[in-house]
Amino acid sequence: MTAxxxxxxxxxxxxxxxxxxxLLVLAGFAAALMMRPVVWPQGLAFEDAQRLLAxxxxxxxxxxxxxxxxxxxRVIDGARYAFMVPLAALVVGIGLxxxxxxxxxxxxxxxxxxxxxxxxxxxxxxxxxxxxxLVSAMGPSLWHVVVAIGLLQxxxxxRAMRDHVRAMHDSGFIEGAAAIGSPVLRTVMMHxxxxxxxxxxxxIPRQAAWAxxxxxxxxxxxxxxxxxxxxxxxxxxxxxxxxxxxxxWAALFPGLALLLFGAALHTLAASLDERLLLRGPPxxxxxxxxxx
Amino acid sequence: xxxxxxxxxxxxVADGAPALAGVSFRVVKGRILGLVxxxxxxxxxxxxxxxGLLRPAARVVGGRALFEGQDLLRMSDADLxxxxxxxxxxxxxxxxxxxxxxxxxxxxxxxxxSIHRPIVKAEAAWRxxxxxxxxGIPEPxxxxxxxxxxxxxxxxxxxxxxxxxxxxxxxxxxxxxxxGLNITTQMQILDLLHLELRRRRIGGVIITRDLGVVAQxxxxxxxxxxxxxxxxxxxxxxxxxxxxxxxxxxxxxxxDRLATGGGRAYGGPLPESGGGCPYRPRCDQAAERCATAPxxxxxxxxxxxxxxxxxxxx
Amino acid sequence: xxxxxxxxxxxxSLGPGERRVAALTRIDxxxxxxxxxxxxGESGAGKxxxxxxxxxxxxxxxxxxxxEGSDITATPERRLRRLRSRMTMVFRDATTVLDPRLxxxxxxxEPLRLHTGMGSGERRAAVDALAERLRLRPAELERRPxxxxxxxxxxxxxxxxxxxxxRLLVLDEPTRDLDTAxxxxxxxxxxxxxxxGMAIVMTGHDIAAVQPVADRIAVLYLGEIVEEGATxxxxxxxxxxxxxxxxxxxxxxxxxxxxxxxxxxxxxxxxEDRTPGCGFAPRCPIAENRCRSGAPTxxxxxxxxxVACLRVLEGTSRIPLTR
Numbered sequence: 021m022t023a024x025x026x027x028x029x030x031x032x033x034x035x036x037x038x039x040x041x042x043l044l045v046l047a048g049f050a051a052a053l054m055m056r057p058v059v060w061p062q063g064l065a066f067e068d069a070q071r072l073l074a075x076x077x078x079x080x081x082x083x084x085x086x087x088x089x090x091x092x093x094r095v096i097d098g099a100r101y102a103f104m105v106p107l108a109a110l111v112v113g114i115g116l117x118x119x120x121x122x123x124x125x126x127x128x129x130x131x132x133x134x135x136x137x138x139x140x141x142x143x144x145x146x147x148x149x150x151x152x153x154l155v156s157a158m159g160p161s162l163w164h165v166v167v168a169i170g171l172l173q174x175x176x177x178x179r180a181m182r183d184h185v186r187a188m189h190d191s192g193f194i195e196g197a198a199a200i201g202s203p204v205l206r207t208v209m210m211h212x213x214x215x216x217x218x219x220x221x222x223x224i225p226r227q228a229a230w231a232x233x234x235x236x237x238x239x240x241x242x243x244x245x246x247x248x249x250x251x252x253x254x255x256x257x258x259x260x261x262x263x264x265x266x267x268x269w270a271a272l273f274p275g276l277a278l279l280l281f282g283a284a285l286h287t288l289a290a291s292l293d294e295r296l297l298l299r300g301p302p303x304x305x306x307x308x309x310x311x312x
Numbered sequence: 313x314x315x316x317x318x319x320x321x322x323x324x325v326a327d328g329a330p331a332l333a334g335v336s337f338r339v340v341k342g343r344i345l346g347l348v349x350x351x352x353x354x355x356x357x358x359x360x361x362x363x364g365l366l367r368p369a370a371r372v373v374g375g376r377a378l379f380e381g382q383d384l385l386r387m388s389d390a391d392l393x394x395x396x397x398x399x400x401x402x403x404x405x406x407x408x409x410x411x412x413x414x415x416x417x418x419x420x421x422x423x424x425x426s427i428h429r430p431i432v433k434a435e436a437a438w439r440x441x442x443x444x445x446x447x448g449i450p451e452p453x454x455x456x457x458x459x460x461x462x463x464x465x466x467x468x469x470x471x472x473x474x475x476x477x478x479x480x481x482x483x484x485x486x487x488x489x490x491x492g493l494n495i496t497t498q499m500q501i502l503d504l505l506h507l508e509l510r511r512r513r514i515g516g517v518i519i520t521r522d523l524g525v526v527a528q529x530x531x532x533x534x535x536x537x538x539x540x541x542x543x544x545x546x547x548x549x550x551x552x553x554x555x556x557x558x559x560x561x562x563x564x565x566x567x568d569r570l571a572t573g574g575g576r577a578y579g580g581p582l583p584e585s586g587g588g589c590p591y592r593p594r595c596d597q598a599a600e601r602c603a604t605a606p607x608x609x610x611x612x613x614x615x616x617x618x619x620x621x622x623x624x625x626x
Numbered sequence: 627x628x629x630x631x632x633x634x635x636x637x638x639s640l641g642p643g644e645r646r647v648a649a650l651t652r653i654d655x656x657x658x659x660x661x662x663x664x665x666x667g668e669s670g671a672g673k674x675x676x677x678x679x680x681x682x683x684x685x686x687x688x689x690x691x692x693x694e695g696s697d698i699t700a701t702p703e704r705r706l707r708r709l710r711s712r713m714t715m716v717f718r719d720a721t722t723v724l725d726p727r728l729x730x731x732x733x734x735x736e737p738l739r740l741h742t743g744m745g746s747g748e749r750r751a752a753v754d755a756l757a758e759r760l761r762l763r764p765a766e767l768e769r770r771p772x773x774x775x776x777x778x779x780x781x782x783x784x785x786x787x788x789x790x791x792x793r794l795l796v797l798d799e800p801t802r803d804l805d806t807a808x809x810x811x812x813x814x815x816x817x818x819x820x821x822x823g824m825a826i827v828m829t830g831h832d833i834a835a836v837q838p839v840a841d842r843i844a845v846l847y848l849g850e851i852v853e854e855g856a857t858x859x860x861x862x863x864x865x866x867x868x869x870x871x872x873x874x875x876x877x878x879x880x881x882x883x884x885x886x887x888x889x890x891x892x893x894x895x896x897x898e899d900r901t902p903g904c905g906f907a908p909r910c911p912i913a914e915n916r917c918r919s920g921a922p923t924x925x926x927x928x929x930x931x932x933v934a935c936l937r938v939l940e941g942t943s944r945i946p947l948t949r
Contacts, residue, residue, distance in 0.1 A: 196723035198703075199683060200737045200786065201710030211725045218727065350805040466893045494668040495832040496890050499875040503889070521805060524834075524877025528884050551881060565810040566879045567834035572817035577761055579777065579807035 042225070042288035045280055049099040056096045064093050064250075073267045083269035085255075086262065091270055095277050098250040102281050105166055106231035110224065112170025117177030122208065124178070125185025126194075132186075135178060142175050151234050155243050165238060169231045180223060184216045222293035229285035236278055252278045314379070314483050314515040315339040315362075321374035322354075322361050322539075331357055331370055333590075335541050337534040339483065344509055344516040346530030346547070348523055348562075353536040355519045356405075359485050361385070363402060364392035379483065398428040401476030403486040403505075410472050411460040417471055418456025424475050443474045448504060466497045470504065477508060484509060484516040490525075502529050523562050527551060532613075535559050538583035538590035543621075545614030555609070555616035555623050557595045589619070627658035629695070630825035631680045631713070631794045636689035638675045638849075640897075647897035649675040650849045652689070654924070659793065662816060662826040664836025664857070666872065667846030668894040673829035674718060676846065677798040680827055681713050682706060694793065711741035713794040714787040718802065720779040724771045731767040734785040741790055756785050760815065777808035784812070788819065795819065796827045801835055813839045833869075834876045837861065845869045848905035849897060851924050855931035865933045867910050870945050888945050904936070911945055912937065 056064075068074075068088040076083040082091035124132040142150070154168035188194055197207040239253020252274040259271030315338065322332035332354050339345045347355050360366050362377045362384055377384040380399065384392065396402060404410050412420055421440035425431050431439075437456075444452035447470040460468060469489065476484055486505060490498035506529050509516040518530060526533050526547060534544040535558060543556040554560045563569070565578055576596075583590040588603040595602070601619050608615055611623035638650040650672045657663040657680075667673045678684045682691050682698050690699045693713055698706060714737075717723050724733055731753055738749045757767055760781045771779055780800065787795060797816075801809035816826055816839050830836040836843060837857060844854040845868060853866040864870045867888075874888040890909050901908060903918040910917065917936055924932040925939065937943040 191722035192717055192719060193722055193725070195683065196717055199681065199710065199715045199717075201707040201740050202736075203707065214727060215725065350807065464893055494894050495875045496668060496871060497893055499877075499887065500889070503887075522877060523806070523879065527879045527881055528877045548881060551879060562806060563879055565806055567837050567876075568878050568880070570810055570813065570838040572814050572839050573821070576814070578810045579805065 036291070038287045038291035038294075042284040042291065045284035046288075049096075049277075049281060050103070052096045053099045053103075056093060060093060064089070064097055066090070073262060073270065075267075076269055082273045083267075085258065085270040091255075091273050094250045094255060095252070095273050098252045098255060098274060098277065099281070101235065101251045102232055102278075105162070105169070105235045106228035108166040109169040109173055109231045110228060112167060113173030113177050113227065114224075115174075116170070117174035117179075118181050120174070121178035121181025121183075122185055122212070125182040125189065126204075126208075128186075128189075132182065135182060139175060139179050142172070147172050147230075148234050148237055152238055152241065152243055155238060160243060165235060169234055173227050173231065176227065177220070177223075180220050181216060184219055185212060188212060188215070222289045222291075224289075225285040225292070226289040229282045229289070232278070232282055232285070313338055314341045315517075316378040317358075317362065317375070318378070319375040320358065320361060320377060320385070321372070322357060322366070322370050323373050325369055325371055331539055332361065333539045334375070335536070335539070336375075337541055337544055339515045339517055340532070341482070341515045342510075342513050343531040344506070344518060344529065346526035346533045347517055347519045347536060348521065348526050348533060349536030350521060354539040355536055356487050357539075358536075359402070359487050359517070359519060363396055363400065363485070364389060365396075394428070397424055397476075397481075398479045399481050399483070401479070401481035401484040403472055403476045403484065403489045405488040405491045410475070411468060413460050415459075416456065417458055417460060417463070421456070421471075421474060421478060424478050428479055439478065440474075443478050444471070446508075447471070447474050448500070449474075465493055466500060469493065469497075469501050473501070473504060473508070477512075480512070482514050484514060485519070486516065487519045488521070489518070490520075505529070523566055535562070540590065540617060542591065542618070543616040549614045553623075555614070555621040556591075556618045557597055557620075558591050559616070561594075589617075591618075627661065629656045630659050630693070631796075631827065632656040632690075632692040633676075633679055633686075634690040634692065636679055636686045636691060638672075638679055638684055638686050640675065640684075648849055648900075649897060650679065650686075652923075653679070653849075653851060655844060655851070655854070657794070657825045657827050659825045660820055660823045661841045662820050662828060662836075662839050664833075664840030664843045665827065665829045665846055666831070666833050666836060666843060667829070668831060670848065670894050670896040671846040672849040672897075673831075673846060674798055675849075677715065677796045677827065677829050680794065680796050681710075681715050683715070708741075711737060711790040712792050714790065714792045714796070716780075716783050716787045716795070716797040716800050718798040720776055720783050720803070721771060723783065724779070726771050729768050729770055730762070730774065730782045730785075733771075733782055734767075734789055737786060737790045752789065753785075756789055760785050761811070777804050780804060780808070780812065784815070788824075792824065794825045794827070798829050799831060799835070800828065802831065809835075810838075832876060833861075833872050845872065848895060848900055850905060850934060851932065852906065852934045853932065854924065859931060865927060865931065865938050865943050866935050867912055867943060867945055868906050904934075912943070 066089065068084060072084065072088045073086055074080060074084045080090050080092065082095060085091055085094070120135065124135040151168045151172055154171070155164050158164040158168065194207060197211060235251070236253030239251045240257045242257060255274035256271050259274065263271055317338070318336050320332055320335040321330065323330050335354065335358050337345065337347070347358065349355050357370065361372050364384065364387070366372065372385050375385065418437065418440055421443070422433070422436040425436050425439065440456060441452045444455060449455050449467055449470050455463065455467065463471065473489070489505060490501050493501065502525065505516070505518070518525060520526065530547055532545065533547050533550050534541045535556065536542065537558050543550060543554065543559045550559060551563060554563055561578060582593065587605055589606045592598045592602045597620055599619070606617050606619045608617050609621040609623060614623050616623065633653050633655045636650060636653045637648065639646045640649045641647050653676065655663070665673055665676055675684060679686060679691060682701070686699060690697050692698065693709065698709070734753050734756065735749050738744055738752060744752065753767070757764070762778065762781050762785070766774060766778055774782065801812055804812065816828065820826055820839070828836050828840065833843065840857050842855065843857050843860050845852050845866065847868050853860065853864065853869045860869060861873070864873050871888040871890050888911065890911070892909050895908070901918070903920060904910070904913070904922055907913040907917040920936065922934045922936045924934040927933050927938060933943070935943050
C-alpha cells in the first residue's frame with residue numbers, strides 16, 4: 021500500500037470512521053443473519069436440482085453450490101459461527117485467563133513463576149496448530165473447538181493481565197491504594213480491573229479475529245467436521261473442489277465474508293488501541309500532558 | 313566574547329506560539345554563565361536552538377548566535393555537526409541518555425575523537441584514559457572496557473563530561489549536569505566542571521533550576537522566565553541587588569532564607585501571553601503599565617526586563 | 627508534647643530470599659503533634675523504608691512501630707485500614723500512584739468515601755474547600771492526572787493525604803521534582819498544617835530540602851541514624867562528619883561560602899556494600915582504625931542531640947573546611 025493511501029486510512033480512522041466501519045459491518049452481518057429466516061425461510065435447505073453450481077444471477081446473487089443450495093443464504097447463515105465461536109472462546113479465555121493473571125500479578129511468587137513457565141512452553145508451538153491438535157485429540161465437536169481456542173486465549177489473557185498488574189504493582193499504585201486504606205478487593209475491582217480492561221480492550225476484537233481464523237482453518241482442513249454445513253471454512257473447502265473447473269463462487273464468497281468480518285474486527289481493535297494509548301496506565305509514561 | 317546570543321526567537325511549529333521570545337546573553341571566555349529558570353522557562357530549548365538540535369516541533373524564527381565570528385543559527389547541519397563535540401562541548405541532563413548502551417565506554421571516547429579528526433588508535437586510547445583519570449574516575453583502564461550500565465551514576469556523568477571535553481572545545485554547555493544525582497555527588501561533578509573550565513580557560517554555560525548552583529559556581533547569571541531572559545549580570549551584583557521581581561523571589565525562597573508561614577504564594581499562575589510582561593500574574597508589584605512589554609533597563613552588564621527595575625539601587 | 631508516631635529499635639530488611647539486605651537498623655525515632663521531623667539521607671540511606679515504617683506499610687523484622695501510643699507492629703492490615711484516615715502518606719513519585727482514569731476531584735475525594743459517611747454534597751464541599759487551600763484551580767479539579775503538570779499533581783497527592791485531616795502525615799521527598807517556587811509553596815503549606823497540630827515526617831535528599839520547615843532533623847546513612855537534633859542546633863554546629871559534609875555540599879545563596887567544602891570521595895553506598903564498623907568510615911575524612919572495627923551507636927550528646935560517631939565524645943569530630 022502506498023504511503024499516501026495509508027495516511028488517508030489513518031485520517032479516516034482518526035475521525036472515528038474505523039470504529040464506525042467495524043461496527044457497521046458486524047451489525048450488517050447480525051442483521052442479515054436474523055432476517056434471513058424471516059425473509060427467506062426456505063433458502064437454506066432448498067436444493068435446486070436444476071441449478072447445480074449455477075453462476076451468480078439475480079435470483080441467486082452468489083450462485084449455487086454443488087448440491088444446488090443457494091450460496092448467499094449459506095454465507096449469511098455461516099455468520100452464526102463467526103459470532104458464536106469467537107464469543108464463546110473469549111468467555112472461556114477471559115474467564116479463565118484474567119483471574120489467573122490477576123492472581124499471578126498480585127501475588128508474584130510461585131504462582132507467577134508457574135504462569136511464566138507455562139507461557140514459555142505454550143509459546144513454543146504455533147497456536148493454530150496447537151488448537152487443531154487439541155481438537156483432534158478431543159474429538160470433532162463445536163464445543164471442543166471453543167474450548168481449545170478458549171484455552172489458548174486464556175494463556176494470552178493471563179499474560180496480558182499479569183503484566184499489567186505487575187506494572188501497576190511496581191509503580192507503587194497498589195501500595196498507594198493500600199496507604200489510603202482501600203481494601204485489596206476494592207482496589208482490584210475499582211481501579212485495577214478498569215485500568216487493565218481499558219488497556220487490553222483492543223486485544224479483545226483481535227483475539228476474536230484470531231479465533232475466527234482458527235475456526236475457519238479447522239473447517240477448511242476438515243478437522244471439526246461437525247461444524248461443516250455453513251461454517252465458512254468448510255464451505256470454502258467444499259467449494260475449492262470446483263475451483264479448477266472454473267466455478268469459483270462457492271469458494272470465493274465465504275472467503276470474502278471471512279475477510280470482511282475479520283477486517284471489521286481488526287479495525288475495531290486498532291481504533292480501540294488508538295483511543296486508549298492517549299491515556300496510559302500509571303508507570304507507562306504514556307500520558308499526554310504535563311509541562312514540557 | 314565567546315558566544316553572543318542576540319534576540320533568539322523560537323516558535324512552536326504547530327501553532328506559531330512563541331517558545332523563546334527574544335533571548336539574549338553573552339558568554340565571555342574564562343567565565344561561567346549560569347542560565348537559570350523554572351521548568352518550561354526555555355533553558356534547554358535555548359541550548360538546543362543554539363546547537364542546531366531543535367526537535368521538529370520547534371523552529372528558530374529570529375535572532376543570531378555568534379560563535380567564533382559565525383552565526384550558529386544560520387550554519388548548515390553539516391557545519392554544526394563538526395562544531396558539536398569539537399569546538400563546543402555539550403553535557404546533557406541524564407547521562408544515561410547520552411551514552412550508547414551498546415558500546416563500551418572506551419570505544420565511545422575514542423569514537424568521539426576519531427569522528428572529528430584522524431587519530432591513531434593508540435593515541436586515542438591514551439587520551440581517553442588520561443581524560444578519564446583527570447575526571448577523577450578510579451581505575452580508568454578498567455572502566456574503559458566496561459559497558460555504560462555497569463557504571464555508577466557519578467561515573468556515568470564524569471564520562472559524559474569527558475566526552476564533552478575530549479576534543480578541547482572552546483565553549484562548554486552543560487544542561488542540568490547534576491539533575492537526579494545525590495547531593496554529595498552533585499558537588500563532585502560541579503567541582504569537576506568548574507575546575508576544568510578554569511584550568512582550560514574556556515567559557516561555559518551551566519543550565520540549572522537551582523540558584524544555589526549559580527551562586528556557588530558561576531560568574532555571570534541569566535535568569536529566564538517564560539521564554540525570555542528577565543535579568544542578567546555578574547552573579548555578585550545580581551545577588552546583592554536583584555532588579556527583577558522574579559529574581560528577588562527566587563533568592564528569597566532559597567532554603568536557607570525561606571521563612572515559612574508567610575502565606576504568600578510563589579508559584580501557580582501561568583505566565584501571561586499577549587504583549588505584556590509574562591511575570592505579571594505572579595508579581596506582587598504588578599501595575600497598569602505591566603500590560604505592555606517591559607523595557608530592558610540596564611547599567612553596564614547588569615540589566616533587567618521590568619518596568620520597575622532600578623539597577624544599582626539597593 | 628504528645629508523641630503521635632514512633633519507631634522503637636526498628637529494623638527493616640528488603641529483598642527476596644538470599645538477597646535480603648538491611649534497609650534500616652535499630653531506628654529510634656519519634657514525631658510529636660504540631661512538629662515536623664525532617665529525615666535526610668542520600669540514595670541507599672533508607673528514607674523510603676523509614677517513611678513506610680511510620681505508617682506500617684512495611685513490617686519491621688525487629689522493633690516496634692507505635693501510633694498514638696498504641697503498638698501497631700503486628701496489627702493485621704484489616705484493622706490498620708481503619709487507622710489509615712489518621713495516618714497518611716505522600717509518595718515519592720507523584721504520577722504513578724494515581725488512577726489515571728479518575729479526575730483530581732475524585733482522587734482527592736476517595737479517602738472521604740472510604741473512611742467517612744459523608745454524602746456526595748458534603749464531600750464536594752470538603753474537596754472544594756481543600757482545593758482552595760491548596761490553591762488548586764477549580765478547572766484543575768476536573769482534570770485527570772495525565773493532563774496535569776507534576777507540581778499540580780503533587781498538590782493532588784497532598785490533598786488526598788490531608789483530606790481526612792490525619793494526625794500523622796508522612797511525605798517521601800515531596801519537593802524533589804518540583805520547581806523552587808512550587809516547593810516553597812508546599813513547604814509553606816506544611817508549616818500551616820503543623821500550626822494546626824499535625825505531626826509531619828518529611829524525608830529529603832539533603833538538609834536544605836527540609837530545613838525551612840523541620841523542627842528536628844535526623845540524618846540517615848546506610849539505614850542508621852548518624853545524627854539527630856533540633857534543626858537550628860544542627861545547622862549551627864553539626865557534629866557528625868557526614869552531617870557536616872551534607873551541610874557543606876549544600877549550595878547556598880551565600881557567595882562567601884564559595885569553594886569551601888568538605889569533599890567526600892566516592893558515592894553513597896547501597897546496603898549491599900556495607901562494611902563492618904562504622905558505615906560511613908570508608909568515606910569519612912577523619913576516620914581512624916577503630917572506626918572500622920567498632921560500630922558506633924547514636925550517643926546522647928548534651929541534652930538534645932544524638933550522634934553516632936566514636937570521635938564525638940572526645941570533641942574531635944569536626945572537620946576543617948578545605949578550599
